[in-house]
Amino acid sequence: MSHCMCHGNSFTTGNIDPARRQWIIATAGVGGILGMTALIPFVSSLLPSERALAAGAPVEVDIGRLQAGEMLVVEWRGKPVWILNRTPEMLAALKKAEPMLADPASRVASQQPEYAANPTRSRVPEMLVVIGICTHLGCSPSNAFTPGDPALGADWPGGFLCPCHGSTFDFAGRVFKNKPAPTNLEVPPHQYLSDTRLLIGSDEASKT
Structure with a gap:
């Protein structure tokens, strides 16, 4: 993982443009956001064996x-993979976010399989x-699930x-x-083996 290096012990915002100031406020509010996300339930998972992880299985x-x-959150090829069961409110928020997104239509093909190039980026x-x-x-990234959070703006x-x-x-993830x-x-490539079983790292088009 990358580590952020900061220089100096203080900063002022007097000459910072509005966009920069908004970024500083958002970053400064991370602690508060992380505190609120403690209310979001999480589920742990048994990880695959070390041998399987090393092989990228x-x-x-x-x-x-x-x-x-x-x-x-599970691990695949040494990377954290998030599996989020989105609520109806979370799904509704996708449409609201579109005007603010850099690539709402997921046009960068390398960032998802073809079956995930849709508004929900999912199967x-x-x-x-x-x-x-x-x-x-x-x-x-950290979870910032609360809409209208003061650190990130009313919108x-x-x-x-x-x-x-x-x-x-x-x-x-847009x-x-x-x-x-x-x-x-x-x-990542993935497929559903059943209603309750998900396979990450393999789909109909690839075996790894």
Whole structure:
């Protein structure tokens, strides 16, 4: 993971342009956001064996108990993969976010399989499966699920915030405009083996 290096012990905002000031306020509010996200339920998962991880093997995940609003984090090829069971409110927020996004139509083909190049960036509308690594410098974004959070502005629809440099993403992992991250979060190849079993790292078009 990348580490953010800061220079100096203080800063002033007198000569900072409005966009820069908004970024500083958003970044400064990360602590508060993280505190609020403690209210969001999370589910732990048993990881694959070290040998399987080293080989980059697909990861099979039981999602049968993942309730709406809950997020499961598993590891695949040494990367955190988020599995978020989106609520109806989270899905509604996707449309609200579109005018503020850099690539709302997911036109960068390398960032998702063809079956995830849709408004929800998913195979099943409720289920987001995305690699939780910022496309700027590799930090891991934090949850900023609360709409209208004061640190991110009244028009904030909810999503994710990278604490390193302030990039923000919606509930589909799509990056907001004028942020350091150049592209949306990556959707890994995946397929559903059943209603309760998800395979990450393999789909009909690839075996790894």
